[in-house]
Amino acid sequence: MPEVLEATAPISNVPQPTVYVPADAKGVVATVQESRTVGRAPSAVAVLVPEPEPEVTGAFKLTTVDGVPTMTSLEIVAYINFLRKQKGDDTELTHRDFCHKLREKVLKKDAAKFSAPSFYEVYGNKRERTIYVLPERETMLMVMSYDIDMQATVYDAWQAEKTKNAAPVIALPNFDDPVAAAEAWIAERKQANVSKLELSTANDALVQSPVATERNYTCLSTFMRITSVTVAVVVSSGMNDLLINSPM
Structure with a gap:
């Protein structure tokens, strides 16, 4: 070795x-x-x-960092080379040249704010290099500097990925429109009725189940025993009062 x-x-x-x-x-x-x-x-x-170059791939993936969708410089270089090959261009963009242009033309004095360590191996030895984690603006500026048509492709892919990862937005009805407001109210009432029906069905199933029936029977028997004892005590107490208060 x-x-x-x-x-x-x-x-x-x-x-x-x-x-x-x-x-x-x-x-x-x-x-x-x-x-x-x-x-x-x-x-x-x-x-x-x-240094090893990133593998050319058509996979487009955003990583959210502090709530901001981002791509690394390695991922951007890999995607640019993929789009070039699709167009029949075998010119390969190196990560080193990309980062040099990124520091000189786009990030400038703020380069350190976007930098991050990345590790790779050579003959079993771990090595470190600097990569850059870029949000949408910086990514688009860099891609546009190589090919304006490519920038449109990356922009569309970015928006599609961002939409896919976004939380669903609940649309509120237009309450200024009487028709829309009425339709929203009807839909809400239907949903409420469906919920009530599902709850009633669940309760019926619970009542009719053997376990629930046995539990209800046990509770009823216990209640009847307690009630009988109470009535007996009351009757007994009443009889005593009657005997005590009756004239001799």
């Missing part, structure tokens, strides 16, 4: 002359090879592996 170094780190584990990766190089040093050819000084060869 070749040793993986940071992109800007010097190669320090090989004999001189040491090979350094330029500070502005993009990617990850994936292989370090030592050369020991007879008659030549030892050297090292560094191979840069670029």
